[in-house]
Amino acid sequence: MAQHVLEKLIDHAKARFQKSSLTITPLDVEGYERVVEVQDPAVGLSAIIAIHDTTLGPALGGIRIFPYASKEEALTDVLRLAKGMTHKAAVAGVGFGGGKSVIIADPKTDKTPELLMQFGTAVEQLKGKYICAEDVGTTTADVQIIRQTTQYVVGLPHEKSSGNPALFTAWGVFRGIQSVLKQKFGSESVCGKRIAIQGLGSVGSCLADYLFWSGAELIVADPNVKAVEACVQKYGATAVSPSQILQVPCDVLAPCAMGAILDETTIPLLRCSCIAGAANNQLRVSSNADLLSQKGILYAPDFVINAGGLLNVSFEVDPQGYNPQSSRMKCHAIYDTLLTIYAVAEEKKISTHKAALLVAEERVQKGIGKRLTPPVFHHSATPLYDSL
Ligand code: NAI
Numbered sequence: 001m002a003q004h005v006l007e008k009l010i011d012h013a014k015a016r017f018q019k020s021s022l023t024i025t026p027l028d029v030e031g032y033e034r035v036v037e038v039q040d041p042a043v044g045l046s047a048i049i050a051i052h053d054t055t056l057g058p059a060l061g062g063i064r065i066f067p068y069a070s071k072e073e074a075l076t077d078v079l080r081l082a083k084g085m086t087h088k089a090a091v092a093g094v095g096f097g098g099g100k101s102v103i104i105a106d107p108k109t110d111k112t113p114e115l116l117m118q119f120g121t122a123v124e125q126l127k128g129k130y131i132c133a134e135d136v137g138t139t140t141a142d143v144q145i146i147r148q149t150t151q152y153v154v155g156l157p158h159e160k161s162s163g164n165p166a167l168f169t170a171w172g173v174f175r176g177i178q179s180v181l182k183q184k185f186g187s188e189s190v191c192g193k194r195i196a197i198q199g200l201g202s203v204g205s206c207l208a209d210y211l212f213w214s215g216a217e218l219i220v221a222d223p224n225v226k227a228v229e230a231c232v233q234k235y236g237a238t239a240v241s242p243s244q245i246l247q248v249p250c251d252v253l254a255p256c257a258m259g260a261i262l263d264e265t266t267i268p269l270l271r272c273s274c275i276a277g278a279a280n281n282q283l284r285v286s287s288n289a290d291l292l293s294q295k296g297i298l299y300a301p302d303f304v305i306n307a308g309g310l311l312n313v314s315f316e317v318d319p320q321g322y323n324p325q326s327s328r329m330k331c332h333a334i335y336d337t338l339l340t341i342y343a344v345a346e347e348k349k350i351s352t353h354k355a356a357l358l359v360a361e362e363r364v365q366k367g368i369g370k371r372l373t374p375p376v377f378h379h380s381a382t383p384l385y386d387s388l
Helices: 003-016 071-092 113-125 140-146 166-185 202-213 225-235 288-294 308-317 324-332 334-348 352-366
Strands: 023-027 034-040 045-053 059-066 097-104 130-133 194-198 217-221 250-255 272-275
Touching (some): 003 113, 003 140, 034 071, 045 113, 071 308, 071 352, 097 113, 130 140, 166 250, 166 272, 166 334, 194 202, 202 217, 202 225, 288 352, 308 324, 334 352
Parallel strands (some): 059 097, 059 130, 194 217
Antiparallel strands (some): 023 034
């Protein structure tokens, strides 16, 4: 959306905005610090915000807009996602806790500036315990609208913000690929290694760049024919169909498309030595990690290897504003974090997924990586929340 169109939309919504019909109802959920249901029938808003744990810092997590079939389904999803964010942030050492929000709506038809602004009002009322960001079903334009009614937003376009996370996520994945190679073959070099990339979107295409220039042999798949053709032409990659990519013989399979691709049906078909990719929730259920171990496949846990985007955005709230060098350094260190996790898995004879969860929980329990200074928001425009 063009910036001037967005500004007009915001002005229009601001003129009509009122928060009087908003209700925020606490839900009692064991194991979670705070869960609230947010409603405003006047603007069609029905949402849940879940704060799982703020031991290490305020809860950070995206806003997902999805047409859930029921409130129960939305609650199950937001609880799972918020807990996942606690683990991801803890291992990444970003000084944030875990949270998430879901808005029950169809992002294609139901998303209005009024709905988004009313949602922002609810976030503002949590007084910084929850910081929101873009996620599935939301865009940068949406978070700019939400920011009119809350300051607790990251990922906005401004001079001190962090920009495109995909480059950093892909660098973290590249370092993760080096870590599995080191652990499995004794050398981190990707030169001459066969790497199969599932999905050539923002992260996958950037990962292909990094791998090509480091000497890897690429095998790629994506339903987007243009993305595949570009990769074949630029890097001499071998193209296979999306239905074949999980079964190609390779050193590393890098899932960079969608989640739940590893389960009882697909794991027996795999012919890779290692799995290291960006996709969220690659295991359909946690116990699938044991199937991978039994098959001798080394798995880089998704929430550790794909933390580059989170790391990158976390630098936005530094007192001095975003610094790409600091972000790069932290993404680089994903390699060492993963080697530590493989060592824990070997020592305790558990899957790497379980080992990563253990490391995350230990960091939370001991307060390792706790935020020492409050986040600083560098938003510039005059917000509506000041006058509410
Ligand atoms: P994207 O939407 O830009 O790219 C996904 C790509 O996967 C698209 O090109 C799509 O055509 C392709 N795809 C869909 N179904 C496929 C299939 N069956 N086989 C092969 N390719 C298929 O998404 P993006 O940003 O590149 O993210 C990729 C994954 O990484 C997602 O699961 C995302 O949640 C996760 N992730 C992304 C981060 C980021 O910084 N963008 C951060 C952390 C995780």
